[in-house]
Amino acid sequence: MLTCRQVIDTLGDYLERAPGGSPLVDEIETHLRLCPGCLELWESYRLVSRIPPKAEEIVIPEALANRIQQALDGLIAAKS
């Protein structure tokens, strides 16, 4: 049976695993069934990857969009 360290080290690949499984997936799942600590870690690991962080929506300020366009105007004018 895999150790906790081996299981936790491979959780990234386990999270992104292709459907169909592999012998290692079976071993990880056996370990998770038998080890409450790793199961708890896995569930929270999966949760932070699955739920989008809820932060203030970021919208570009109009003044900045205008500033960028003006900077481009300068570059284009200098080129032509």
Add this chain to the structure above:
Amino acid sequence: MSDARDDAGLVRAFQAGETGAFRLLVERHQQKIYRLCLRVCRDRTSAEDAMQEAFINAYRALARFRSEAQFTTWLYRIAYNAALGQLRRRPPEESVDIEDLMPRFDARGVYERSHSVLGWPPNPGRPDALGDLLESEFAVRLAAELEKMPEKYRTPFQLVHVEGLPNAEAAEVLGLGVEALKSRLHRARLYLRERLSRYYAGESESWQRKGHPKGRK
């Protein structure tokens, strides 16, 4: 102004002398680029300077752009470098030692849990109002903890788990190999789940101190 041409079409038009095509590319991507710059810099003034610098650099380099790369990946990479440049001009961030938040093991490789909290992790998947509330609370807390994470881990996490970039594309933006990116993502997830575990442990203790002996549910 919208334009039916895709990015590759606008790039070809620019390279053929239609300089105005670049404006359309800017309009199309400025929102994403601003988000990236703000997430890396975490301060509006630096993010705005980084964004302007990014578009100027992209304008100057676009004539040499070759379509083996995706335009968006190329532009993201320029913006990321500009944002990093802004970040380096500031005094270093107070550093968080991520090692302190990694799982610990005994000599046999057995995981030593730091906390065991009733109700952790929360179960936002439950199909009721409490599930929605838990998910919302969790998502707000996750965003707050993400903000405190060192840039080295924060940006990869945001590119993949917030912006939805595939690993290979995020790795290219950050100038990393895919395995290095995966390693940073793994550590970022471990960091976040540990920070959230500590948060929920504190909340559970506070709940019990207030006379709710069954703890958080």
